[in-house]
Amino acid sequence: MADIHVEEFYKDAAIALVQLYGAFPRRINLFVEDIAGPDEPDEFGLHSKRHMACFGALLWLAEEGLLRYVDTIRQEALDQAVLTRDAFIRLSAPAPETLTREFGIPEETAAGNLPPSVQEDLSTHIHLILRALRGGNSARISQIMQATFFADRGNY
Known part of the structure; x- marks a missing residue:
């Protein structure tokens, strides 16, 4: 059995890729809350570990060449995200x-x-x-x- 954070990573990646595939070739904003669920930052404005894990999964997908984006919207979304050619072909x-x-x-x-x-x-x-x-x-x-x-x- 995999660690829970690895299972959450796979689910987050799956949801993100499905959203991007459904919009392809349009660029969309990919919001962490749409993938991992609502999050309330703490009194210092920091997001939960779950939220940050999902945001990290999105960044990892980009680093591994599965998606491109123009910028981040704080730690809440990827702005103007789209599947790469390789990801579209693979999916x-x-x-x-x-x-x-x-x-x-x-x-x-x-x-x-x-x-x-x-x-x-x-x-x-x-x-x-x-x-x-x-x-x-x-x-x-x-x-x-x-x-x-x-x-x-x-x-x-």
Whole structure:
């Protein structure tokens, strides 16, 4: 079992990537509160550890080349954020078959009831991330995000 802060990192990264993918190619402001939930700074104006961990996850995504942004809005948001080319391609790419079998297309629709183009779309990394977030299972989110982060970039 992963540490809770690592599971929160994967969930924060997943939510951020989904938001950016949904807006692509538009630039958007990516607010920490929209990802990690509301936060009340303490009497000194400092944010909670949870808020700062989410903000750190957003900065890490940028440092690792998955998103770009123009500036930060204090420690509350990334201004004018957008997916990088590599992130867009990675999220749009089909996930490994073992992962899609385990977490992807529901059995009732996988039995050849859908056109191949729809089945292909349902097997992408972004679709698996969306399904995992809807399901709310931290272990599943972590597994799918690991597969997305470690996907072989040579296949794109």
